[in-house]
Amino acid sequence: MVKISVVIPTYNRCAQAFLAIDSVLAQTRPVDEILVVDDGSTDRTAEAVCGHYGSRVRVLRQENAGVSAARNRGIRAAAGEWVAFLDSDDLWLPSKLERQIEAITALGSSFGLCFTDNTFGGNPEMTRSVFEEAGFENAPAQGALENPAGRLLAGKEPFFTSSILVLRSLAQELGGFDETLFIREDTDFFFRLSFRTRFCFSREPLAVVDRTPSRSLGLCNSYGSRDDRMFDCLERLYSKWLAMPEVAGTEFEPPARELLRETCYNSAESKLHQLRIGPALREIGRLRKIDRGYASVVGSLLMRKIAKLRPVRGGAAESQADTASIPPESSESRWEEKGISRQGDMAAAGEAAHGRRGRR
Secondary structure (H helix, E strand, O other), X not given: OOOEEEEEEEOOOHHHHHHHHHHHHOXXXXXXXXXXXXXXXXXXXXXXXXXXXXXXXXXXXXXXOOHHHHHHXXXXXXXXXXXXXXXXXXXXXXXXXHHHHHHHHHHOXXXXXXXXXXXXXOOOOOOOOHHHHOOOOOOOOEEEEOOHHHHHHHOOOOOXXXXXXXXXXXXXXXXXXXXXXXXXXXXXXXXXXXXXXEEEEEEEEEEEEEOOOOOOOOHHHHHOOOOHHHHHHHHHHHHHHHOOOOOOOOOOHHHHHHHHHHHHHHHHHHXXXXXXXXXXXXXXXXXXXXXXXXXXXXXXXHHHHHHHOOEOOOOOEOOOHHHOOOOOOOEOOOOOOOOOOOOOOOHHHOOOOOOOOOEO
8 A cells, every 4th residue: 555645834823734634634545644844833833733643743843934845844754655735724525535546546657646626615705616717627537637737837727735646756856846936836846747747636626725815914915916026936937947948949938938928027017007117127128038129018018008998898997007917817826825934035924824826
């Protein structure tokens, strides 16, 4: 029987972490170990988990370093052949791992990642599952996901971090999650992984991703901000993808380049809206290198502005200047990605430390 390790990163989510751990302990296919990585919590999460679960859960403590560092710590410490990730505010249904192992067994050894559908908790307005959002609702009970890299580039991937099961050896070969990214770190992980192995799935919605509207500021709020660090992070991410030999000169290069271009335009628009002329001109300088010169860039900026001021239904003009800087959501702004825990990088995110993906 294959061995499975579960990695649960957490930061100041003591109560939620208990529910997540309980959902792992309730699996019909028992796991071999549960690793809770406490990312510098100040609410005594580690002590509470140790006191309540004893030897059933292994707690790893580290200085606050972010969700990627916490997940990577769990990968390094895991003993299982397979690793499953569960954000500390998400839950699994009891048969999740059992269905994933069934799919992997039935489909063969060429698959190094398996995911399930998942639903959203804490927000009654989010009634569609991830498969439905991604246009994957007619998938068979189990099967292979074709062209996962293409889906990730289009923001149509039907999975979140809390729904995956991955071979530990592959995660290690990949170097784990990129700890320099504070958003879309999971999307980057999946994108790079898609060139190393095949992805398969079990269609049942067996993970529940928290989307409680009243929770502390998290990544979804970061996506709606005009924070320069968000734009810089996305620009670094897409430039990194474009430099990959699996992307350069392939069908994946044009959509990756378009993501970079769109991010740069959003960043320039945001800076112009804030009347930060110097930073805006520097962004326009970047755009000149990936577009067709200054005239093309200025023309595109004007056309984008005009498009955002066109009359809407009812005849009233709608200004979208405040939202011009928001990148299109994909899994993982919908991603998972629920937040960050690096205290020095994004203080505005407060204690919404982890989670994503969400993609996404």
